[in-house]
Amino acid sequence: MKNDVQTNPTHDIVDVQTTNCCIVGGGPAGVVLALLLARQGIAVILLEAHKDFDRDFRGDTIHPSVMEIMQELGLSDRLLQLPHHKMHQIRIQTPQETVTLADFSHLKTSYPYITMLPQVKFLEFIIQEAQKYPNFQLVMGANVQELIESDGVIQGVRYRGGGGWHEIRAILTVGADGRHSKLRQLGGFESKESSPPMDVLWFRLPRHPQDAEGGMGRISQGQILVMLNRGDEWQMGYVIPKGGYHQIRAAGLPAFKESIVIAAPELSARIENLQDWSQIAFLSVESSLVKRWYRQGMLLIGDAAHVMSPVAGVGINYAIQDAVVTANLISQPLKNQQIELHHLAQIQRQRELPTRIIQAFQTLIQQRIFAPVLSSHQTFQPPAWLRFPILRDIPARLIALGVFPVHVQT
Incomplete structure (x- = not known):
């Protein structure tokens, strides 16, 4: 030891x-x-x-x-x-x-x-x-x-x-x-x-009163998005392949936001609240x-x-x-x-x-x-x-x- x-x-x-x-x-x-x-x-x-x-x-x-x-x-x-x-x-x-x-x-x-x-x-x-x-x-x-x-x-x-x-x-x-x-x-x-096959990107977006309760996983066209109720905010977890963070960064923030909307189309009007990568936290799973x-x-x-x-x-x-x-x-x-x-x-x-x-x-x-x-x-x-x-x-x-x-x- x-x-x-x-x-x-x-x-x-x-x-x-x-x-x-x-x-x-x-x-x-x-x-x-x-x-x-x-x-x-x-x-x-x-x-x-x-x-x-x-x-x-x-x-x-x-x-x-x-x-x-x-x-x-x-x-x-x-x-x-x-x-x-x-x-x-x-x-x-x-x-x-x-x-x-x-x-x-x-x-x-x-x-x-x-x-x-x-x-x-x-x-x-x-x-x-x-x-x-x-x-x-x-x-x-x-x-x-x-x-x-x-x-x-x-x-x-x-x-x-x-x-x-x-x-x-x-x-x-x-x-x-x-x-x-x-x-x-x-x-x-x-x-x-x-060796988990994934990592997670965490960020927040506004939540509207008429939105669902939470505890929702969205899966669409290779996208996985987790939505957790934080009152007036959604805590969003975007699941990515292990080691794929640098590729996502290289593709740019607009491409990342587009992938979020693919998984959850109702967020299209709110995704513009993401203005910078500093709003996104990377978790190595x-x-x-x-x-x-x-x-x-x-x-x-x-x-x-x-x-x-x-x-x-x-x-x-x-x-x-x-x-x-x-x-x-x-x-x-x-x-x-x-x-x-x-x-x-x-x-x-x-x-x-x-x-x-x-x-x-x-x-x-x-x-x-x-x-x-x-x-x-x-x-x-x-x-x-x-x-x-x-x-x-x-x-x-x-x-x-x-x-x-x-x-x-x-």
Whole structure:
């Protein structure tokens, strides 16, 4: 295993803090884990590299599985008081017909829909809850650069920010810092990567009150366009062949806008709102799974452990489920100030199988729907099983609730 950790700093340390758990990364997995530990009186420090939580085109889909977790925490009602929208179905529209891919209204849950809520609002909401506990500490602008190791055990991190270098000593260090995880790199973790056949271009266009609800995929003449309801805006995801971005840029913005109108003709009067490539964000679609999520004193969760494709928007929800399982299994060992490898191994055992299953489902959708459309301009034919409502309940349940239910233990 690659070893990038350092025991003796070569720079001046401004201060040294100690805590039970140091979480690196203020995304959904990190903030929920911090809240769950803080609620149990466990000292936790959350480090976030940025100065705020506002990022463009972050995942905004909160599935019923997470809403049920929020309900168990007594937070669901207040969370739904924030401005949001509900997606009851995922549909695919072609020039010939509209087919429902998943219908959430049939599910046995108190939240039979996907909640469309800006991720920044969700993160701020959870942080406000965590800050009610005196044993929780948040540090923004903390750029973690080093791991602290002694006799093969990770004992914390060193980060830059707030006027210099700082050191946090922790019984457990958790990497929840996303798909480009610095902790994964520093810890020398190995991952197995797959090759999704696509990338995505994200942008926004005005949404009219008479427009459809959202959750719509448009497929036409080799074009795939995803439309997500953001109130007075559509968040648009234009799916392109893997590696095709430079070719699209070279063809020019007018050609790109024309391809959007081919997929969604009703946007012809609004497409002129795209005036520059700076309005368009490129997402390189990746999918990977870390072989072993833990070392002595250290654990990876969320995208740091398993990078998800954006298909079905499940990444946030699986990351939060990771956080819940982690809190369930390590809270008592942290209170006892003794984390063993078998505690961390049990987390991976519980979470790896559902992660593999959902990644296989995403791969199936990419290979059976996206890849053929992107590689051919023939008329798209929806799979025959989509015409049977009872079969549509299978992907609906998988997307909405996950493979196995996850519950908060108290």
